[in-house]
Amino acid sequence: MGSISRAARELNYAQSNITTKIQLLETHLQTQLFYRHNRGITLTSKGKTLLAYAEKIFHLIEETNKVLKDDDQTPNGPLYIGSMETTAAVRLPSLLSKYHHEYPDVDLTLKTGPTEQNIQGILQYELDGAFVAGPIDHPELIQRTVIEEELVLITDTAHPALSSIKDIQNRTLLVFRSGCSYRAKLEQWLHQEGVIPNKIMEFGTLEAILGCVSAGLGISLLPLSVIEKHVYYGEIKYHSIPGPYAIVQTVFVYRKDTLMTTAFIRFMDMFTEVNNLSGPTITV
Amino acid sequence: MGSISRAARELNYAQSNITTKIQLLETHLQTQLFYRHNRGITLTSKGKTLLAYAEKIFHLIEETNKVLKDDDQTPNGPLYIGSMETTAAVRLPSLLSKYHHEYPDVDLTLKTGPTEQNIQGILQYELDGAFVAGPIDHPELIQRTVIEEELVLITDTAHPALSSIKDIQNRTLLVFRSGCSYRAKLEQWLHQEGVIPNKIMEFGTLEAILGCVSAGLGISLLPLSVIEKHVYYGEIKYHSIPGPYAIVQTVFVYRKDTLMTTAFIRFMDMFTEVNNLSGPTITV
DNA sequence: ACTCGCCATCTTTATATGAGATGGCAAAAA
DNA sequence: TTTTTGCCATCTCATATAAAGATGGCGAGT
Structure with missing residues (x-):
């Protein structure tokens, strides 16, 4: 449920104008686009249909702009790339x-x-x-x-090496917030082994996880x-x-x-051309 | 090779306006759309690209109008229908x-x-x-x-038939989570008879209830x-x-x-036309 | 040299767009 | 209950935009 007033505020327009525009549009299309009720407005099914078409059209216009500004010589314009934290x-x-x-x-x-x-x-054309x-x-x-990456468990150096998988039970797991597929891998593996970790802490950045592992706060994958x-x-x-859980592919996806x-x-x-992505080898 | 003047005549516009529009467009896109020569104008390659996109866009707009305006056409668009689990x-x-x-x-x-x-x-325009x-x-x-549906009590086959309503007292009731009106019927009936069931278990799906009744976990309506x-x-x-509690109407509601x-x-x-909804008869 | 048809520029007018004030209405708060 | 609040619709007025019309320059054919 939306509201014309709110839309007006967000778009920096007077409320009256939005109202009028919608009315004109409805007259023009000879159809009802919104249900009006005392808490605002809601799209009718026709309204939803129009919205879908409008989005398509705007996307095409966007694309037109891009194409015209893109001369084949010098690459230019905006380029939005998403990535996992680790990559x-x-x-x-x-x-x-x-x-x-x-x-x-x-x-x-x-x-x-x-x-x-990502x-x-x-899918929403933002990247x-x-x-x-x-x-x-x-x-x-x-x-x-x-x-392809090999996932490994990491711990601090002070603690003794993990002798068995059961040791994980006594450690805190430091993971990315959900949606991270490394975390999914880890949970899948632990579940398989019947291990229920003691405690899970979520982080948003790699540095935070590394820092905390190093400080002995817990372990991570x-x-x-x-x-x-x-x-x-x-x-x-x-x-x-173990192998099956260790290997993860990093892929580049696009529409x-x-x-x-x-x-x-x-x-x-x-x-693609070279193996530009093969990681940095440590030089001493 | 075209000419602005000719375009203006065909479109019933003043020539000057077309010229200005084209100039504005070129400025906006930061690109040259036409070659100007003394016999008129000709599209540049970018101009041709734009033309192709423009046609696409106009076609989409056309289609939008058609889909929204003409109501006597093939039904289309979204349709959200709600239903009870049983129906x-x-x-x-x-x-x-x-x-x-x-x-x-x-x-x-x-x-x-x-x-x-539902x-x-x-009421919130979601359905x-x-x-x-x-x-x-x-x-x-x-x-x-x-x-109209007839509600019946169901039990597993192993247990003896319910001899009296009081037997319910010793059985667990398996019902949908609250909001289900069959459950309301059942509770209403039991209340009327002064029967307070032993235990109530809530489920979210029909299959779960049927499975559990069949397994002898309890009874249901x-x-x-x-x-x-x-x-x-x-x-x-x-x-x-009993009759008064047995019959429930299934109705279709809308705003x-x-x-x-x-x-x-x-x-x-x-x-509506036929009795399309009269249930499937069991064929042996 | 002189039309003729072309595009660009400038001025004026008509139209569309946008802001602001006001009113009615129903739900939430006092 | 009464009041307040947040909606949408309608009206008026300012302004930005669109369109017409007049004028000028330019080059190609006559």
Whole structure:
């Protein structure tokens, strides 16, 4: 249930004008678009239909603008990329800096978030593409395997090594907020083993998790590549976990009907041609 | 090769205005859409691109107008229908499949839930209509009797038949979560008889109730049509209950001010014209 | 050189768009 | 109960936008 007044406030228009516009539109279409009631207005089914069409139309207009501003020579314009926290931390920095250096006219925005949220972003045309945990199966999306990560358990260095999986029971789990597929993997594995963790704490950023693990607050499950450096510096220890749960694919997904701007094509080229995404090896 | 002047003549506009519009458009898009030469103008490649997009967009707008305006066409758009669990299980499957087959452009969504919740859904414009237990008396709603059901007590086959109503006292009652009017009927009847049931268990789905009754967990009250098949297969037994409590009307309700789309009218036609809803008879 | 048809610019008028004030109505609060 | 609040509809008035009309420059054919 919405309200004309609220819409007017959000759009910075006078309420009367919105009312009039809607009335004109209804007259023009000879149909009722809203139910009016004393708490505001609600879309009729025709209104919903119109809304769906309007969204399509606006999207096409958006696309038109993009196409016209995209000259084939210099990639330019906005480019919205989503990514999981972990990928953003390890795989992307070098890629992004290289991309930005080569195509300075592209206004690249990176948004980190859990896989689920990124998928939503793509489906709603808010993101052009995203790095998420694969595989993804959706009729409107194309996925492209980028790299495979090995998930490992990490603990602080002070505690003794985990002798058995049962030890997890006594530790606190530090995980990303739900929607993260690494977390799903972890929970799946623990469930399989009949282990119910003592306590779960949720975090939003990688640094927070690493810091807390290092401080002995608990344990976590992260890609080996992400934590390699921290192991080297002796901040944390890691422990392999059984194969089936250990391997996760990182895929790049985008809409089937995505407009292939030069900026977007060049971006995909960059991590396809070479193995640009293969992680940073530790140099001593 | 075209000319602005000619366009102006064809469109009944002054030439100057067309010129200005084109200039504004070019400025807005920061691109050149036409080559100007002394015999008129010609589209640049960008201009051609824009033209293609414009045609697409106009086509979509055309389509929008058609879909919204013309009401005597093939029914289309969204249609949200609510239903009680029991009606959905026995009466609706054939109706819905027939409807969907005849009007594939309608996007029909069925949401099952107790009567109370369905009524709320309609009052809040979330549902277009719903099958609920009648009679309903509400100033903003219209009801339409669809069918009458006979409620019967069901038990497992192992236990002896209920000799008296007092036997219920020793049995557990399996009912839908509150809001279900069958449950209200049952409680009303038991209250009348001064019977206070031993224990009540709440369920959300029909299958759960049937399964548990069959397993001897308790007894329940359901429409005869719903459990007919299960009686036939020897999973459960049933027992009639006194007339005044046994008969429940299933009615279809909708708002008085509902927008009567073709999709909605056809839907109501479908269960009005014939007795499409008279239940499935068991064929041996 | 001179039309002729073209596009661009400027001015004026008509129309559409937007703000603000006001009123009625029903639900929530006092 | 009465009051207040938050809705939407209607009206008036200012202003921005759209459209017409007049004028000028330019080059290609006559």
